[in-house]
Amino acid sequence: xxxxxxxxxxxxxxxxxxxxxxxxxxxxxxxxxxxxxxxxxxxxxxxxxxxxxxxxxxxxxxxxxxxxxxxxxxxxxxxxxxxxxxxxxxxxxxxxxxxxxxxxxxxxxxxxxxxxxxxxxxxxxxxxxxxxxxxxxxxxxxxxxxxxxxxxxxxxxxxxxxxxxxxxxxxxxxxxxxxxxxxxxxxxxxxxxxxxxxxxxxxxxxxxxxxxxxxxxxxxxxxxxxxxxxxxxxxxxxxxxxxxxxxxxxxxxxxxxxxxxxxxxxxxxxxxxxxxxxxxxxxxxxxxxxxxxxxxxxxxxxxxxxxxxxxxxxxxxxxxxxxxxxxxxxxxxxxxxxxxxxxxxxxxxxxxxxxxxxxxxxxxxxxxxxxxxxxxxxxxxxxxxxxxxxxxxxxxxxxxxxxxxxxxxxxxxxxxxxxxxxxxxxxxxxxxxxxx
Numbered sequence: 286x287x288x289x290x291x292x293x294x295x296x297x298x299x300x301x302x303x304x305x306x307x308x309x310x311x312x313x314x315x316x317x318x319x320x321x322x323x324x325x326x327x328x329x330x331x332x333x334x335x336x337x338x339x340x341x342x343x344x345x346x347x348x349x350x351x352x353x354x355x356x357x358x359x360x361x362x363x364x365x366x367x368x369x370x371x372x373x374x375x376x377x378x379x380x381x382x383x384x385x386x387x388x389x390x391x392x393x394x395x396x397x398x399x400x401x402x403x404x405x406x407x408x409x410x411x412x413x414x415x416x417x418x419x420x421x422x423x424x425x426x427x428x429x430x431x432x433x434x435x436x437x438x439x440x441x442x443x444x445x446x447x448x449x450x451x452x453x454x455x456x457x458x459x460x461x462x463x464x465x466x467x468x469x470x471x472x473x474x475x476x477x478x479x480x481x482x483x484x485x486x487x488x489x490x491x492x493x494x495x496x497x498x499x500x501x502x503x504x505x506x507x508x509x510x511x512x513x514x515x516x517x518x519x520x521x522x523x524x525x526x527x528x529x530x531x532x533x534x535x536x537x538x539x540x541x542x543x544x545x546x547x548x549x550x551x552x553x554x555x556x557x558x559x560x561x562x563x564x565x566x567x568x569x570x571x572x573x574x575x576x577x578x579x580x581x582x583x584x585x586x587x588x589x590x591x592x593x594x595x596x597x598x599x600x601x602x603x604x605x606x607x608x609x610x611x612x613x614x615x616x617x618x619x620x621x622x623x624x625x626x627x628x629x630x631x632x633x634x635x636x637x638x639x640x641x642x643x644x645x646x647x648x649x650x651x652x653x654x655x656x657x658x659x660x661x662x663x664x665x666x667x668x669x670x671x672x673x674x675x676x677x678x679x680x681x682x683x684x685x686x687x688x689x690x691x692x693x694x695x696x697x698x699x700x701x702x703x704x705x706x707x708x709x710x711x712x713x714x715x716x717x718x719x720x721x
Contacts, residue, residue: 349483351386355425357476358390358418358448360409362430362468363441367407369465374406376469377428377476384473386480390422398422412451412544419448426454428476432462433536439463442540443472445479451548453541455479455489455561458533479561488563490526490619493534494518495568497583498673506573506581509603516608517567517615526619534564538590545630546690564590567615574600585611587618591633594640630691637691641684641701648677654704656717675710682706 349355359374378389398421399406402414409418415427427448430441439462445454457475461467482489494517497510521528566588574580581603588594597614601607645654650666657663668674682705688698703720706713 348486349386349480351480351484353386354388355386355480355483356388356390356423357381357426357428358395358415358422358424359428360395360415360418361405361407362428362443362472363410363432364407364430364462367405370406373465373469373472376465377472380469380473381476384477384480386484387476390424394422411547412446412453413547415446415448416451416548424448428472430459430472431540433539435532435536440536441468441472442536443475444540444544445476446544451544453544453562454483456537456540458537482561486561489561491534491537491562491564492521492526492528492615492619493531493564493566494528495531495566496676497568498570498669498676499572500570500584500669500673501572503573505579506571506603509571509581512603513608513611516605517612520608520612531566534566537562538564541590542633542687542690545633548630563619565615565619566590579603581607583607583611585614587615588640589618591629591636593636634688634691634695637684637687638698638701641681641688641698641705644677644681644684645701645705648674648681648710649708654701656704656707671710674708678705678708678711682711 359377362370362373364370364373375392378392381387381389395406395418398418399409401421402417404414404418409415409427410429410431412429415424415429418424419427425448427446428443429446430443433440433442435458438460441459441462442456443459444456446452447454455475459468459471459475461471494514497513499507499509518528567585568588569583569585571581571583574582580601582598582600585597585599586594587596595618599607599610599614601610642654646652648669650668652663652666652668669677682702685698685702685705688695689702692698699720703717705711706717706720
């Protein structure tokens with residue numbers, strides 16, 4: 286790996302010799318340091334911080350019988366102001382009155398705790414605040430929300446957060462944001478279902494169909510992605526799998542990551558429940574094969590958020606038989622319902638860094654991550670065609686941005702992000718310059 290800092294764009298970026306040497310030394314040290322297992326990194330973090338290990342562990346999700354009352358507090362829901370948040374929160378309380386297995390924290394107790402911590406209800410939307418306030422009101426769960434805009438529509442990303450650990454127990458997208466009665470009813474229904482599910486825990490599966498890029502030199506199978514998508518949408522309709530567009534799953538994941546980014550390492554690990562929602566993203570590459578009858582070769586990538594990805598290759602005519610094989614592979618991945626994932630900064634940061642590097646290598650034909658002066662290029666590499674290259678570079682940028690969300694001082698992620706932004710097909714030169 287040959288990483289260098291040179292001139293960016295048309296103007297000179299003046300970097301001192303000491304800075305260049307320091308950054309290159311740091312990056313070289315990353316390259317030649319022996320690879321550590323996730324367990325070793327977690328143990329090291331534990332020793333440094335005096336906390337429990339933060340590995341991406343797996344375990345069966347423990348049951349919460351309905352005979353045990355879960356104390357629920359309702360925090361900010363991401364609505365425009367305190368008055369609207371309070372109105373909807375009161376409506377949610379009214380809808381949840383008498384719900385089995387739930388004990389609601391009184392408004393007066395929550396308001397007192399918020400005043401003591403100089404917080405407003407609208408400001409109580411992050412997991413770390415739920416932990417702090419939860420100690421004062423003896424809450425087990427917090428219902429929190431934040432608004433996102435998807436496909437020209439506003440949604441609330443509703444989350445049930447463990448007030449002791451900050452781990453998200455369940456989450457959902459709720460529409461009709463401008464209609465308080467409907468929002469409150471949907472939030473209450475989501476909370477009630479989540480409490481019932483906790484008594485007989487099962488992983489809620491969100492499946493996103495990502496992009497299938499054409500890696501071939503021709504476009505003879507240009508209709509393949511749409512055909513595969515239609516088949517999978519039809520096959521999973523009415524199943525336990527919630528099929529969502531990629532941007533919807535990304536919005537849910539972003540909320541999880543924002544909570545992770547703010548969590549401290551002081552939370553007790555022995556009471557932490559694993560994330561009860563699983564996020565899967567199915568994407569891949571394909572190319573046509575010229576045989577006696579046109580076939581397609583598909584490299585399928587199945588990624589579980591906060592866990593590792595798997596890849597498989599399929600080849601055959603683009604018909605139902607091939608689609609059925611691909612669905613079977615997805616089913617096998619999703620069938621591991623006994624695994625419970627504990628998302629942590631450490632595990633997610635490492636996975637995103639690896640994904641970003643892989644995407645950059647794919648886009649550039651394996652070119653080293655470096656920044657060259659204008660007009661200079663390296664030979665011997667076969668980058669993807671421009672639109673495909675740009676799409677994969679933008680995915681790599683998102684991966685490195687996620688690393689920085691979780692670890693704002695990660696120098697390798699800043700460097701890699703700058704390299705991606707500086708690529709000609711992306712052209713975000715000012716953003717690249719700012720990373721230095």
